[in-house]
Amino acid sequence: MQRKLARQQKDSKRRNKTRIRIAKQHNKIADKRTDFLHKLSTRIVRENQAVILEDLNVSGMAKNRSPSQSN
Structure with a gap:
């Protein structure tokens, strides 16, 4: 969809519809992810x-090369 x-012409009605469709898809994916995290927690x-x-x-x-020795 993206x-x-x-490829679509800017400031066209069809482009605006496609943009709204993409936004809805992003919202669905975000909702599924948050729902999963809530259920898991x-x-x-x-x-x-x-x-x-x-x-x-x-x-x-990670920067400490010898973690067993303290300074």
């Missing part, structure tokens, strides 16, 4: 008694 839009919370998050400085850990 290729079709790129609720399932994780229901199945487990405790959920623990750890904030790690991954980029800093």
Whole structure:
């Protein structure tokens, strides 16, 4: 659809319709992704008694060549 839009003449009614169709498709995909994430997070919370998050400085850990030795 986006290729079709790129080929169409600017400021035409058909191009506007195609643009709206593309926007609707993007919204559908975004809604499906958020729905999946919500369902997954609720399932994780229901199945487990405790959920623990750890904030790690991954980029800093990657830069450290010898992580076993502390300075």
